[in-house]
Amino acid sequence: MRETREDERGVALIQTLSAVIESMIHSSESVSYSYHTKSKFEAFRAPSISIRDYLSRIHKFAACSSECFVLALVYIDRLHQMQGILLTDLNVHRVIITSVVVAAKFFDDHYYNNAYYAKVGGVPCSEMNQLEVELLLMINFSLHVDTDTYVHYYNELSNHYIFTSLRHSLIPNVPGYGQFRHYVMANQQSELVYVTEMVPARPLHRSQPPLYPQACHRRAMEELEKSVGSNAAPHFVRQGSRSSGQKRRSAVALGVNA
Structure with a gap:
């Protein structure tokens, strides 16, 4: 076992x-x-x-x-x-x-x-x-990794895995929004964050109403925070409402320099 x-x-x-x-x-x-x-x-x-x-x-x-x-x-x-x-x-x-x-x-x-x-x-x-x-x-034979550094890297990897898994299970199967993309980007504090982005399966016209309701997104994030726990909640960034056709994005701190 x-x-x-x-x-x-x-x-x-x-x-x-x-x-x-x-x-x-x-x-x-x-x-x-x-x-x-x-x-x-x-x-x-x-x-x-x-x-x-x-x-x-x-x-x-x-x-x-x-x-x-x-x-x-x-x-x-x-x-x-x-x-x-x-x-x-x-x-x-x-x-x-x-x-x-x-x-x-x-x-x-x-x-x-x-x-x-x-x-x-x-x-x-x-x-x-x-x-x-x-x-x-x-790396100048710099192989030693102190406990704090190791825990930081491991927790960031673990948090991302839990975050992605729960996102896949909590987000409803809405037509047109079934694709995920992951990448690293810098936030406003110049810190690297790992971004999970929900990309439209096909381009949407500006006049077309959103296929993914904001209320549904809010419920998914609330359920996510309950499942992960209050300690992990600060890692998640809620995004405001976006117009139809724009990407849905959530970021989690990565802690590595790409």
Whole structure:
């Protein structure tokens, strides 16, 4: 039973982490390529496997603890803060596998050698060795994560997963508003927040009445706050009424620098 709960927690983290990393890539696309820092993580072409499938593969075969994926996110954030590394389709897979490997070696009691991790990540063993050294040098061997930092990152990931799950279960199935989009953006305080946005399935004309009543949206948010609890309520931002055809958006603090 304990292993089942641990697996469920790992799957939840993988789902949320993949969405966060995809948002980081999306945000870096607006930055001029000349500002991208070159590193050994760059590939000649983007792998065909999706980020979510790649993380699921690592979670399945690397047999590392769920904490390693939270630590990996911290290391990815430090790569950006200390070296200006931006995640792209060309470097994200190598950054992910290297961050998880370093986290497993630093945190877990038992771990595999780089030859095994290289097979899991789909890179040559010699390259896996080079990538590990590259990551350690770029973050100045700053592998320790204090409790407050870890709890902050983990809670933000957990809050987003709960938020998204409840939103899907509470929002009624209204025709025309069945699509969700997730991304990272800066709020008015220049803090990064993770945004869950309900996008119209088809463009709506200005004169057309809203298909998603504001009262229904308000009831969903009230039920959401009751389900999550009062401590999580400040993370959610209620939006005012919008005209027909505009996107419905709710933001939750992410706490990582993309």
